[in-house]
Amino acid sequence: MAEHPGGIANREGETAYDVTWPWTTGRLEPGLTCVFRVKNEARNLPWVLPPMLEAVQHVVLVDNGSDDGTPEIAQRVAEECGAAERFTLTSYPFRVSRAGPEHLATPPDSVHSLTHFYNWSFSQVRTSYSMKWDGDMVLTREGVAALADLSWQLEGSGAVVLVPRHPVSIESESVAWIDLGFRFLEPWIYPMGPEYTFVKAFEWEVREFPSTAERLILPEGLCVELKWLDADEFAHWSHTSFEDSTRAPRKRREWEVYSALTAGRGEEVEGLQRIEAPPGVHVVDHITRTWLPHAERPLVRRLGRLEV
Amino acid sequence: MPTPEAQPTPLSEAIPVERRVVFVVGSGRSGTSTMAGALRTLGMHVPQPEVAADETNPKGFGEPQWVVDFHDELLRRCNVQVSDARPSAWFESGKLAAFEPLRERLHDWLEQQFVEGGPELVVKDPRLAWFLGLWRAAALRCDATPAYVTMLRPVTEVVGSKQRYYAAQRSAGEVQRTAAWVNMMLHTERSTRGSARRFVRYADMLKDWTVPVFAIGQAFDLDAVKSATANDVRRVHQFIDPTLRRVQLTWDDVEVPDRLREIAEESWQHLDRLADEGGDVPAVHEVLDQLRAAYSELYGEAEAMAHSTALAARREGLAQQPEPAVRHGVDRVPHGVRKLVPGSVRRGLRKALGRER
Numbered sequence: 018m019a020e021h022p023g024g025i026a027n028r029e030g031e032t033a034y035d036v037t038w039p040w041t042t043g044r045l046e047p048g049l050t051c052v053f054r055v056k057n058e059a060r061n062l063p064w065v066l067p068p069m070l071e072a073v074q075h076v077v078l079v080d081n082g083s084d085d086g087t088p089e090i091a092q093r094v095a096e097e098c099g100a101a102e103r104f105t106l107t108s109y110p111f112r113v114s115r116a117g118p119e120h121l122a123t124p125p126d127s128v129h130s131l132t133h134f135y136n137w138s139f140s141q142v143r144t145s146y147s148m149k150w151d152g153d154m155v156l157t158r159e160g161v162a163a164l165a166d167l168s169w170q171l172e173g174s175g176a177v178v179l180v181p182r183h184p185v186s187i188e189s190e191s192v193a194w195i196d197l198g199f200r201f202l203e204p205w206i207y208p209m210g211p212e213y214t215f216v217k218a219f220e221w222e223v224r225e226f227p228s229t230a231e232r233l234i235l236p237e238g239l240c241v242e243l244k245w246l247d248a249d250e251f252a253h254w255s256h257t258s259f260e261d262s263t264r265a266p267r268k269r270r271e272w273e274v275y276s277a278l279t280a281g282r283g284e285e286v287e288g289l290q291r292i293e294a295p296p297g298v299h300v301v302d303h304i305t306r307t308w309l310p311h312a313e314r315p316l317v318r319r320l321g322r323l324e325v
Numbered sequence: 326m327p328t329p330e331a332q333p334t335p336l337s338e339a340i341p342v343e344r345r346v347v348f349v350v351g352s353g354r355s356g357t358s359t360m361a362g363a364l365r366t367l368g369m370h371v372p373q374p375e376v377a378a379d380e381t382n383p384k385g386f387g388e389p390q391w392v393v394d395f396h397d398e399l400l401r402r403c404n405v406q407v408s409d410a411r412p413s414a415w416f417e418s419g420k421l422a423a424f425e426p427l428r429e430r431l432h433d434w435l436e437q438q439f440v441e442g443g444p445e446l447v448v449k450d451p452r453l454a455w456f457l458g459l460w461r462a463a464a465l466r467c468d469a470t471p472a473y474v475t476m477l478r479p480v481t482e483v484v485g486s487k488q489r490y491y492a493a494q495r496s497a498g499e500v501q502r503t504a505a506w507v508n509m510m511l512h513t514e515r516s517t518r519g520s521a522r523r524f525v526r527y528a529d530m531l532k533d534w535t536v537p538v539f540a541i542g543q544a545f546d547l548d549a550v551k552s553a554t555a556n557d558v559r560r561v562h563q564f565i566d567p568t569l570r571r572v573q574l575t576w577d578d579v580e581v582p583d584r585l586r587e588i589a590e591e592s593w594q595h596l597d598r599l600a601d602e603g604g605d606v607p608a609v610h611e612v613l614d615q616l617r618a619a620y621s622e623l624y625g626e627a628e629a630m631a632h633s634t635a636l637a638a639r640r641e642g643l644a645q646q647p648e649p650a651v652r653h654g655v656d657r658v659p660h661g662v663r664k665l666v667p668g669s670v671r672r673g674l675r676k677a678l679g680r681e682r
Binding site: 047071158159162163165166167169170171172173174176233234235236237310311314315 | 412413415416419420422423424425428429457458461462465466468512515516519614617618621625
C-alpha cells in the first residue's frame with residue numbers, strides 16, 4: 018500500500034481521494050456522525066434522512082455517481098429539516114467494484130475498491146463516533162430516541178453498537194411485507210480511531226475493532242430496510258448466486274424473499290408478514306410509526322440470528 | 326406499484342396523541358417534589374401508591390413506590406449510584422435501555438397507569454434521569470408525548486441541603502456531591518435536549534408558582550393545568566410552603582477544588598439561563614457541551630490520580646468476599662498434580678463434567 022502521512026494513498030495517484038484520517042490533523046469533537054454512501058437513493062432519502070438528522074449530531078452523505086437526483090434531494094431534505102449546517106454533501110466520482118468476485122479482484126488501495134471508498138468516506142467524519150448507514154434504512158421513533166441517547170452516552174466508552182434491522186418489501190403505497198423470519202444483526206456504530214478502519218474481506222469490506230471492545234446490541238424494532246419490489250434490488254451484486262457463500266446468508270434470505278414476492282408466493286415464506294396501511298397513510302409511515310411500536314415482542318421468533 | 330413521487334408524512338404530523346407524561350427531573354432537593362406535587366394537585370395523576378412523606382420532605386415526595394423500586398433495581402444492575410459523579414455512568418445506565426424485557430416491563434406498567442389514572446401522568450424520582458431512554462421508549466409505545474421539567478437550584482444550596490437532610494451519608498463529602506451535581510445536571514440537560522421541556526428555578530416556584538406552572542401547562546398542552554379550577558389553585562397554594570427553601574448557601578460555605586468550583590459555577594450560570602423565557606437556545610447548549618467535556622476531562626484526571634485508591638478498594642472488597650461454600654472435586658486436587666494431566670485429557674474431562682471454558 019502506498020505511503021501517505023496520516024492516512025492511505027490510492028494506487029491510481031488520485032491525490033484528492035487519498036485518505037487523511039481526521040485524528041491525525043486535530044482533536045475530534047464529541048458526538049456521532051452518520052455516513053451514507055449512496056447511489057440512486059432519491060426515492061428513499063425523504064424517509065431516511067429526517068429521522069437520522071433528528072438522532073445524530075452530523076450527517077455525511079457521499080454520492081457515488083447517482084443519476085436520479087440523489088444529491089439534490091438530500092440537500093433539499095436537510096434544508097427542510099433545518100439541518101443544513103449539520104449536513105455534509107460530497108461525492109466520490111469513481112466506479113466502485115460490485116460486492117462479490119469483482120470486489121475480490123480489486124486491490125484495497127484502489128479508488129475502485131469498496132475498502133478505499135469506505136475509508137475515504139469515513140475520513141470525512143469530524144466527531145469521535147461514527148456510524149455507517151444505508152440509504153434505504155429508516156429509523157422508527159424508538160430508533161431515533163435510542164440513537165439520540167447513544168450519540169452522547171457512547172463518548173469515551175470504546176463500545177461498538179449492533180442494530181437489528183427488519184427488511185420491508187414494498188408492494189404498493191398501502192401494502193408491504195416485513196421479514197421477521199431472520200434476525201439481521203450488524204455492527205453499525207464505532208468509535209473513530211486507527212483501530213476502527215476498514216479492511217478488505219472476500220465479498221466486501223469489513224470494519225476492524227479491538228477484540229476487547231464492548232459490543233452493545235440494541236433491541237428490535239428500531240430500523241427497517243426498504244426494498245421496492247418494482248426495482249432490481251440485486252443490481253449492485255456481480256452475480257445472484259449466493260448458494261456458494263457461507264458469508265452471505267443475508268443475501269440468500271433476501272433473494273428467497275424477493276423471488277417469492279415477485280412470484281406472488283409471499284404467504285409461503287416463514288416469518289414474512291403482510292402489512293396493509295389504513296387509507297391515506299403510506300405503508301412505510303404506518304410500519305415505522307404505528308405497526309412496529311405496537312407489535313408484540315420478540316419480533317423475530319426464530320432462535321437463530323444472522324450476524325453479518 | 327408505488328410512484329417515485331410518493332412522499333413520507335412529515336414527522337411533525339405524526340399520529341395525534343392525547344396521552345401525556347411529564348417527567349420531573351433534576352438533582353434531589355431542588356424542588357422536584359414541589360413541582361410534582363403541584364401538578365398532582367391540579368389534577369395530573371401520580372401513579373399510586375406513593376412513597377410516604379417523612380421529616381426530610383414533610384409534604385410528600387410525589388414519587389410512585391413502583392418507580393422507586395424499579396429504579397433501585399436498575400441502579401443495582403448497572404452499578405450506578407443515585408448521586409454518581411462518573412461521566413461513564415451514563416453509558417452504563419443507558420445500556421439497560423437496550424434490554425427488550427425491561428422496555429416491555431416498563432411499557433406494560435406505564436400503559437396500566439394511563440388506563441387507570443387517565444391521560445395525563447406525572448412521574449418523579451431523583452433516579453429518573455439515569456433511565457430516560459427506557460421511559461421515552463415506553464411513552465412512545467403508549468402513544469404518549471413525553472415532556473420534561475428540570476428543576477434548578479444553585480449547587481451550593483443542593484450540597485448544603487443534602488448535608489443537612491441526609492446527615493447519615495456525609496462521608497461522600499462536598500467535593501463528591503458537587504461533582505455528582507455537575508454530572509447529573511449537565512447530562513440531564515443533554516438527555517432532554519430536542520424534546521418538549523422546561524427549566525424551572527426552585528426559587529421562582531416558591532416565589533410565585535403560578536408563573537412557571539402556567540407556562541408548563543401551555544408548553545405541554547396539559548389539560549389539568551389549562552382547565553384548573555379556583556379550588557385546585559387554592560389547594561396548590563396550601564400545598565406549597567414558601568419557607569421550604571430552608572438552606573441558602575454560597576461558595577463561602579462549600580469547600581471544593583478551584584477547577585471543580587469553576588465548572589460547577591459556570592454550569593449553574595448557564596443552566597439558569599435555560600429557565601428564562603426564550604433562553605433554551607443553541608448558544609447556551611454549546612457552552613453546556615463545552616462544560617460537559619471539561620468536566621469529563623477533570624474527572625478523568627482525578628480518576629487516574631486516584632487509581633491506586635480504586636485498586637486498593639477493589640482488593641479490600643475481594644478480600645471481604647466469603648470463600649465459596651462448596652469446592653468442586655477437581656479444585657481439591659493440587660495444581661501441581663493437575664498440571665501433570667495432559668491438556669487434551671483435561672479438556673476432555675472438563676467437557677464430560679460440563680465445565681467447558
